[in-house]
Amino acid sequence: MLTYSLARLIVLAQTAPKQIPPEVSNPYMFMGYAVVLLILFGMIVFMVNRSRRLRQEWALLIEMDKDNAKDGNKSQPPASN
Amino acid sequence: MSTATKPALTDRQLAASAQKVAPVAAPIHYAVGRTRILNGLGAISTILMLLSIGMALFYAGTDSVQGNVQRVFYMHLGAFGAATVAFTVTVIGGIAYLITRNARWDKLALAGVQIGLPLATVTLITGAIWARPTWNTWWERDPRLDAMLVMWVIYAAYLTLRTTIASQDRKARFAAVYGILAFVSVIYTTIVSRTRTDTLHPVVIAPQLSTTNEASVGAFPVSNDVIVTISVSSISWMVLCLTLIWYRVRQENLYERVQELKARVLAQD
Numbered sequence: 049m050l051t052y053s054l055a056r057l058i059v060l061a062q063t064a065p066k067q068i069p070p071e072v073s074n075p076y077m078f079m080g081y082a083v084v085l086l087i088l089f090g091m092i093v094f095m096v097n098r099s100r101r102l103r104q105e106w107a108l109l110i111e112m113d114k115d116n117a118k119d120g121n122k123s124q125p126p127a128s129n
Numbered sequence: 130m131s132t133a134t135k136p137a138l139t140d141r142q143l144a145a146s147a148q149k150v151a152p153v154a155a156p157i158h159y160a161v162g163r164t165r166i167l168n169g170l171g172a173i174s175t176i177l178m179l180l181s182i183g184m185a186l187f188y189a190g191t192d193s194v195q196g197n198v199q200r201v202f203y204m205h206l207g208a209f210g211a212a213t214v215a216f217t218v219t220v221i222g223g224i225a226y227l228i229t230r231n232a233r234w235d236k237l238a239l240a241g242v243q244i245g246l247p248l249a250t251v252t253l254i255t256g257a258i259w260a261r262p263t264w265n266t267w268w269e270r271d272p273r274l275d276a277m278l279v280m281w282v283i284y285a286a287y288l289t290l291r292t293t294i295a296s297q298d299r300k301a302r303f304a305a306v307y308g309i310l311a312f313v314s315v316i317y318t319t320i321v322s323r324t325r326t327d328t329l330h331p332v333v334i335a336p337q338l339s340t341t342n343e344a345s346v347g348a349f350p351v352s353n354d355v356i357v358t359i360s361v362s363s364i365s366w367m368v369l370c371l372t373l374i375w376y377r378v379r380q381e382n383l384y385e386r387v388q389e390l391k392a393r394v395l396a397q398d
Contacts, residue, residue, distance in 0.1 A: 073198035073262040080201035080258040081182070084208070087251050088178075088369075091244075095376060102383045109390045116397045 157382055167379075170372040177365035181207065181358070189358040201259045202333070203358055207366035208251035213315055214367050215245030216284065218374055220312045223305035233378075235301035238308050240377035242287050244370055249281050264329055273322040273330035280314040287311060333359075 185203035192199035222238030225231070256274070257267045268274065287307055294300040322330040333351060351359075 073196040076198040076258050076262050077200050080198070080204060080255045081186075083254045083258065084204045084251055087247055087254075091247050091373065095373070095380060099380055099383065102380070102387050106383070106387050106390065109387065109394050112394045113390065113397075116394065 157379075157386055159379070167372070167375050170368065170375070174365065174369040174372045177361070177368055181362040181365040184358045184361055189354050190352060195263055198259055198262050201255050203362040205252055205255040205259060206333070206359065207362040208248045208255065210363045211366035211370035212245045212248035212252060213319070215241045215248060215370050215374060216308075216312055216315050217241075218371075219245065219308040223308040226301055226305045230298075232297070232301060235304060236378050236381045237374070238304060239291070240374045240381065242284050242308065243377055244373045246281070246284050246288070248366070248370060249277075249284065253277060253281060269329055271329050272325050273318070273328045276314070276318040276321050280311075280318050283311045283314050 181203065185200050189200065189203070191197060219238045219241030222234045222236075222241060226234035226238060256277070260269070261267050287304065290307065291300055291304050294303055322328050322332050
């Protein structure tokens with residue numbers, strides 16, 4: 049199914065109706081820059097969000113580690129701290 | 130005892146609970162100087178990217194044949210250059226890992242692909258958008274385009290195949306060798322439009338060679354403003370790429386620390 053869809057997409061792409069004159073090519077320029085900004089923005093948002101979630105998870109694990117220590121386990125804080 | 134009262138949490142429960150906890154001190158402490166350099170690079174790359182987009186849109190002259198869509202070229206080339214840098218970092222990380230067997234090099238190699246692949250995606254999509262008004266088609270069976278697509282698939286497979294190996298050492302060794310061999314596709318993609326005469330893809334940065342490519346469509350005269358804009362754009366993308374790779378390596382370090390702590394805490398429960 050995926051192969052068929054890709055093949056169909058390529059066929060459709062290769063049968064474009066007519067060449068675009070230069071004076072009306074502006075929408076393609078905007079489309080290009082929109083894609084660039086979207087992908088860059090997406091990468092940065094993904095990385096920031098992942099960092100935030102990892103830090104929150106770390107904070108929770110530290111709390112759990114402290115609770116475990118209070119409950120009788122003689123655990124030490126992580127070496128990196 | 131805690132073992133009787135606290136059931137082990139699943140990853141999803143842990144993530145949900147983590148939303149309610151206030152942040153604590155950073156799990157990894159880096160040298161202050163290095164963090165300042167990284168943050169400085171972040172600021173510089175943001176300014177450079179804004180500058181390069183501004184120059185591409187308002188400073189570089191309009192091409193008389195293609196019109197404004199030619200301005201996509203500055204992002205298209207810059208993203209490809211940055212992807213090449215990212216994949217070169219993967220090669221360096223792979224070679225260094227095979228020599229030293231230090232996992233930090235594997236993280237660097239992985240970060241190279243994780244940043245390089247979206248940049249290669251930018252190159253592919255902007256190329257298709259530029260091709261539609263210039264070549265009268267979004268995509269064409271062309272040596273350069275096919276080479277670029279194969280290169281993209283090879284690096285996408287790198288990320289997929291890594292997840293199929295459980296052993297850390299085997300995974301890192303496999304990824305190092307794969308990352309080094311995969312770079313052949315980057316070299317081929319770079320030189321194919323310079324060595325073959327049956328490709329539509331123009332060669333802009335090699336005027337003496339572009340005349341040998343009789344089939345190319347979309348070439349344009351390289352004036353001074355174009356050269357300056359290409360230079361600023363290429364440098365901006367490369368600085369951005371290296372900055373993102375550095376951030377990504379730090380994020381991978383953080384992930385590793387969280388996994389270590391999680392394993393220890395859950396083992397105690």
